[in-house]
Amino acid sequence: MAKGCTVTNTDFILLGKNILFSPEKNTLTSKSDRSLCVQLENLEAKVLLKLYQAQGETLSKEMLFECWPIDITTSDNSLTRIISNLRKKSKIIEPTLSSLIVNISKKGYHLSNLDSVKEIATPVITSIEKEQLNTKFFSLRLVLSIGLVGSVILLCFILVLLFSAKSISELDEKTKTKIPHYKIAYESKTMKYELSPNENGDTILFSAQALDSPHWLLGIHSIADSTTQYIKRQGTALTSPIWLTDNTVAFKNVKDGQCWIEKIALTALLADGIGETMTNCSINSPTFSMIYNGNNGLLVTESFKESIPANLRLINIENGEQTEVKTAEKGGAGIYKVVTNKDNTLVALLSNNDWFATHISIYENNNFNEELWSTTVELPLYSVALFTSKIKYKDNYGGITTVHFNDNGEPIDTVKMPIIQPFKAVTRFNNGIIFNEGEFYSQNLVMHGLHSDISTEITTEKGIKNNIPYQFDNEHLWYASNRTGISQIWSYNQNTQQHQQISDFKGSLSIKSMSADKDANIAAISTQKGILIFNLDSQYRFGEFIVHVEGSHPTLTANKLVFTGKTTDSYNLFSYQLSSGDITQLTTHGGYNPLINGDELFFENYHKFGIWTLSATGSETLLIPLSFELSNWFYFDDTFYLYDPSNKLYTFNTVNNQLAESELNSGCNRVAYLIEEQCIKVQNEKFANQMVILDE
Structure with a gap:
């Protein structure tokens, strides 16, 4: 047994037939000989857990670099060392194992086919998840003291109830009925499919895999009566039907x-x-x-x-x-x-x-x-x-x-033929708006006049993600781009039309939004790791990393961060004082996605559609009642521009308090999402994403 490696009653993942992996204790243990245990480094455990959670899918180096802390430099050599160590340590537990992790050249890594990869005893819950679930499982922890056997049974029962809406563990049953055919014709968050309709198109043969299970099964779905039968063979993956x-x-x-x-x-x-x-x-x-x-x-x-x-x-x-x-x-x-x-x-x-x-x-x-x-x-x-x-x-x-x-x-x-989607990350810039359009692998920034039909393409690269635009000042636009290999922040000067990289992040970050306080020389970005705050140098480039805050939708003003944070049963707005580190909850009824305009704070509410305001006394007031959830919105010249899920643009003027459907919905104006069929020829070389337009 490796020094310092202690086997306790913890949650394990069974890799293959004999390797017990504990993400909580960072250990690999032999199932047949519990005295044989190997201690993993923290990064090794994180990488192994991420590979396991991918359920056999190949993960790129960028995706695995997300395991690294923000202040630690990543490199191909550091990842190679982690993979090599995991292979060596797994062989200590299971010498006959050829390779725990498979390398797919120029694509990434995935766990080798280990037959019965599964969780045992109880599902893996990391220490962070346990802390978040303390309140929900308080009564459960009381029951755990009764006895190990009874607690495991009760835990499994409660988890099934909690996650039944997301889990498809019931697929072990032979027959399922009343599943509408449209629900099996796409990749969902809980299941992914390979589909094969028969010649008549009335029966679909498919293979499916739950994302929480390594095994694939077959299904036969009848469109006529909306019934589905599943075929599963223990320990066997059935695919490509x-x-x-x-x-x-x-x-x-x-x-x-x-x-x-x-x-x-x-x-x-x-x-x-x-x-x-x-x-x-x-x-x-x-x-x-x-x-x-x-x-x-x-x-x-x-x-x-x-x-x-x-x-x-x-x-x-x-x-x-x-x-x-x-x-x-x-x-x-x-x-x-x-x-x-x-x-x-x-x-x-x-x-x-x-x-x-x-x-x-x-x-x-x-x-x-x-x-x-x-x-x-x-x-x-x-x-x-x-x-x-x-x-x-x-x-x-x-x-x-x-x-x-x-x-x-x-x-x-x-x-x-263009494929139309709601433009992403709409934001105002001077007398127009900036948005990114394109598809998953190729996105570019477009500037369009609010009161004209003039468009300016800021970026025109193929196979590059240029997105998440943010107006830093009247001259400079910030945006995220992966043109150097990993996402960095770039600045575009509208006067000189020059692009400049202003960040030098060492790890791979999934940038979701950003904000800056030019007077205080600080910037915040929302990522998969939470909100990261940096100092800016004299040229307004990203400098020293200051602090990490759990939350999203950052907005910086007057040396203060306003952001969306999670509360017990919802999400609400919080403020973080950079000078003192004090955090104050601003809303209590479900606020998120804040927008600050001078002394005014606007936000959305999780429980009631519309735009809300927060007064100086902390009163939450519904400013614009809406009957739909917003997909995008921004504020410009006393007017809110509001996009609904059906791709229509509305305006709300704060002077006369009138909500109206925008005239930009007609014609071919790119400010509005809705592009009529007659605009296809006009937009012939301009493409977006998602909703497929076919001629059959």
């Missing part, structure tokens, strides 16, 4: 370090039957895809790493005969996704050699030696929509591009 015929399906199995593709009749599958093994697959492949080509053929592709071409095979579903399929080499990671059109005459192959840019190739189903058409987009695509005479794919700006082909397979027309 496809239809072979109306009553035959195929899917990928992973269990005990083995991977194979199984074919089975649907009736047998629902009756807990075991089907026929068609072929083995690799447990070490980071990407896997397969489709049915409509001619007794199963096209399967596996990718391994940049230096190894993809393994593309055609498997005869009748006799199991396999043929290696040759395609034009596009290098690197090779093919990692295969897509076919409805009548199975064409196949689209998506390949990727750096995990950022994606090459799309189209072939005839029976001829993979001659490429019919191809293009490359600067995005990590995972799917395209392939039809007999056209293909649709997400383009560099986050819109949808449709390419039409003639009968000879030659492209004859390309139509680019």
Whole structure:
């Protein structure tokens, strides 16, 4: 046993069959021999817990750097040392373990497939979470003193009640009913899916994984009667389901370090039957895809790493005969996704050699030696929509591009369509507004006149996130950008049109909002680590880190921070005095998202829609009653600009106290979210995100 490593009655996570991980005590312990224990460093435990919580998903270095304290410099070498130490220490507990953590080149790390990765005894609750839940579980702690056995049973029961709305642990049951089909057609916070509708479109075959469980299961959902049946095999991950015929399906199995593709009749599958093994697959492949080509053929592709071409095979579903399929080499990671059109005459192959840019190739189903058409987009695509005479794919700006082909397979027309979303992070800047538009991987800043239709693009980069605009003064705009690799604060000078990096954060931060007090030379940013406050130097660049405050929505004024903080049953506004460190609660009825204008404080309320004000005596008054929740709002020249969830813009004038729908909702003005169909041609090269506009 390592020195100082003490095994106590604590919460464990079981990694594999024999490694007990305690995030609370920072230890690895042998399940079979409790005297064998290894102590982890604090950072090692944090990284291991984050990898476990990812449930097999690959985490980038940036995501893992979030484990580092803000004042500690991160580097590739420091992360490599942590990973190496975790591998060595896990081998002390389980010498036969090949590798606890798998490295995916240029992508990140994930936990190896450890079969029965699960929590035992009680779910893991960190010390911070326990402190936050003290009040809620006070009665539970009294019961714990009765006895260990009874307490564990009661704890599990209460946790199921508390989290039943978010948990899908009940999926162990064979049959579920009355689940509307639209609820299984997207990725939610508790579950993620791979969907495969049958030819008639009335039944959906899918695989699903609870985010609090490492195991995948299969489901059959009937759209007609909204019923769903689940198929789960203990210790087995069932993924990538496809239809072979109306009553035959195929899917990928992973269990005990083995991977194979199984074919089975649907009736047998629902009756807990075991089907026929068609072929083995690799447990070490980071990407896997397969489709049915409509001619007794199963096209399967596996990718391994940049230096190894993809393994593309055609498997005869009748006799199991396999043929290696040759395609034009596009290098690197090779093919990692295969897509076919409805009548199975064409196949689209998506390949990727750096995990950022994606090459799309189209072939005839029976001829993979001659490429019919191809293009490359600067995005990590995972799917395209392939039809007999056209293909649709997400383009560099986050819109949808449709390419039409003639009968000879030659492209004859390309139509680019914007995908409209509510603009994010709207803020005023001089006589206009600033917002960021784009999609997840590529966002840029646009300045637009409030009383004109003139737009100025402040940034125009592809594949870079430029967002979270903030007006520092009448000349300078601050914003967050990851153009250097990790998010930093940049300053844009409107007069010179120059951009300058003004922060030098050593760790990876997810910047959500920012504020500054120019007179006091301080700045605050809201991040995943809470609110971080810094001194500014004489050039208004970020300097010394001052203090960390638990909360969000920071607003700085007169050497004081106003922010949103959590109370027992809601969120409320607080003030933090920088000179003394005193914290004062400002609201008691659910205030959040503060905005300060001179001596006035405006905010939203969690329990009643609208804009509220706080008087000097602490009275909370509803200024603008609303019947909807706000998605964005700002204040400018005695007028509130209010965006509702349906993408409409309203104005409220504080002089005459009138709320009206903005005239900017009509036409093609980019200040308003709502862009009519006739504006598509005007906005043809301007793209945003999310709500897909298709022509079918």
